[in-house]
Amino acid sequence: MDSEPDGSDLNASAPGKTIAVSLWRGQGSSGGLVRYDVPARDNQTILDIVTHIQRNIDNTLSYRFSCRVGMCGSCAMMVNGVPRWTCRTHAGRVTKNGRLTVEPLRNLPVIKDLVADMTPFFDKWQKAKGGFAGNRSRAEDIEPIRPDSAQRRAADAGIECINCAICYAACDVVAWQPDYLGPAALNRAWTLMNDVRDTAAKERLRAVSAGDGCHNCHSHQSCMKFCPNELNPTAAIAGLKAMAARAALKGEL
């Protein structure tokens, strides 16, 4: 077995070799970790391991996934205490001394086992006015937008969010202030604030500047560190703070 300097096990497979996987099992807030021994294979992801347990060891295990290729954002879980997209996380990269711990996403209620309830996450997306309010009807021509304009570049920097809630699980401010809108909703709001076609900027800026909004961010940058798409919600939130400050100075907020 090759061992990485950080203790992770790459090329972990060998005949009879297993990984000791501790999965969180339970309903709502009651439950605990249950250990399963899973065969170690080359090139298996965390999602492969969870699927192996569900199909071969205990078919009552609940978990969520869809595309398996890092597009849909459904399969995020806590792996060894860190939020990750499990379909794109190589087991050998995160297994430490033959052990893994997989739990449901932090900062969200648990429905069952590894399935977190995403309702608060998407409710906040709505509360931050994350819906696009277009300035034209479908009967009109599409508005030409210059891709190299400063506003479009700012919007494009955050547009690839897949709403996996990894940033939300990584955010300590959400843990301390459960009503805080969180990095994903604010990042979405920032992309719309820079979309020249959108007509709800004033209401949105008011929404993200309210007591549970962007000013709660301490710029810890955990959202940026763990975002699987390498987005920077901290920068988006800083942009919203600056935008709100300018509006407040002009008496427009």
Next chain:
Amino acid sequence: MLDARLFLLQRATAVLMAPLVLIHLALIIVAVRNGLDAAEILSRTRGSWLWGSYYSLFVIAASIHAAIGLRVIGFETLGGSRRIWDLTTILIALLLAPLGLRAVFALVAS
């Protein structure tokens, strides 16, 4: 919105305090060269409206800055209603400012 205004106020007081802190640190180094002596400090500050204004500004900025910071720390650590913490912010600022200004007054006008 209150949070946007408090955010601005905290940044503005930070910008104001940055040079004040540097001058204060430099002053400490100069003042203690011959040992820390109350009479020497008072001989410099007594009747000096320049130092009185300087430290009064410092006290007011620090009172506002600290109160806004403590509002967030208090809310995140102890929870409760945001409204109560908004009122606590004002109370903390109103407590800190007179204490500091009283000390400035003692240095300059006593």
